[in-house]
């Protein structure tokens with residue numbers, strides 16, 4: 446029997462040269478974005494004031510199956526890609542499972558996560574169009590850092606609205622963004638009208654991604670030659686993240702392996718959409734039938750307890766409306782160390798796939814169970830995971846343990862989206878026994894649903 450290596454690095458020459466647009470193969474396309482004023486499907490002209498032109502085009506393109514990755518983006522990708530596909534031998538041995546566990550590690554770059562895959566594209570298209578300033582929000586800080594790096598390299602000014610609790614928990618993230626010359630503002634802030642309103646209603650709020658998005662959009666549309674960029678949820682972001690899944694499949698193919706189960710954590714859905722894309726294509730085209738699992742925090746359960754409805758992507762109700770699994774744009778999740786998963790909605794692509802039964806399962810994980818998995822993974826695999834990524838680890842462990850019971854040697858692939866080096870406060874909290882599991886009650890969720898727009 447051939448020995449499968451611990452790590453597979455594709456050669457740079459095997460890096461994908463095109464992104465794969467999953468929408469092209471979906472039998473039911475994600476519902477169109479709606480203009481918040483007219484309630485009609487958003488057009489290119491509607492999106493242009495917010496996004497740069499090429500990204501607006503990608504957002505609306507449901508049919509082009511493969512899109513060429515421009516040369517300067519490929520050059521940037523080569524600085525940190527291809528990312529490794531790793532066989533978790535040590536973890537398998539510890540669990541005593543017959544399952545084969547693989548993970549695709551996206552934390553091998555200074556920003557520390559998969560977010561850079563889309564940041565590079567978004568900064569590049571802005572620069573190519575002559576845009577001089579970009580604004581964005583960041584939760585965990587990963588997206589802001591990725592965007593700061595990308596803007597630093599391409600030479601575009603960046604303002605980052607960082608969710609206040611994350612800014613407090615992760616001062617190092619802020620420093621790193623400033624290394625790349627980004628301006629970082631804890632959100633909600635008094636620098637925007639919407640921020641001032643949110644603060645007036647809820648002065649003690651730790652903020653949320655939804656609030657920070659509202660602030661970043663307001664800043665973009667009120668500043669000259671400035672656009673807004675978002676690190677998840679949008680179709681264009683899922684498109685850019687397809688490099689994860691294309692590489693993963695190429696590496697698995699080299700090993701002669703095919704996953705029975707593919708698992709990803711789900712915040713706004715970008716890494717999950719990227720990781721599963723190539724295997725989902727097989728599923729959608731009837732070639733194979735892998736089982737897909739999305740894992741979200743029990744404190745912010747948009748897929749497991751949310752509604753499939755049109756909603757705003759931000760708390761300030763300024764964005765186009767997206768049809769997605771959502772807890773309501775007014776839902777403000779409890780503080781949770783997986784800051785990047787604290788978002789009220791889910792990518793319309795993944796939402797549609799889930800609704801139609803192609804994304805088989807969404808499950809939620811409690812924070813302490815997630816950190817238990819993160820600790821074990823760090824100890825056995827020698828790699829400290831981001832708390833967001835540890836949601837996927839939790840599910841991978843649980844699936845591997847099920848295999849131990851049944852004796853099935855399933856092949857499991859999960860996405861390890863980022864490093865936990867900036868999450869020491871969270872690990873400290875866990876080690877000190879200070880971590881709790883907040884699960885919203887049905888009544889609390891109802892308050893969020895009450896903020897859903899009437900469409």
Ligand SMILES: Cc1ncc(COP(=O)(O)O)c(C=O)c1O
Nearest residue numbers: 587677712713714715716785863
């Ligand atoms: C390390 C990491 N993983 C996962 C996520 C979740 O985002 P998405 O669902 O868009 O992949 C984030 C978001 O900030 C993150 O930082």
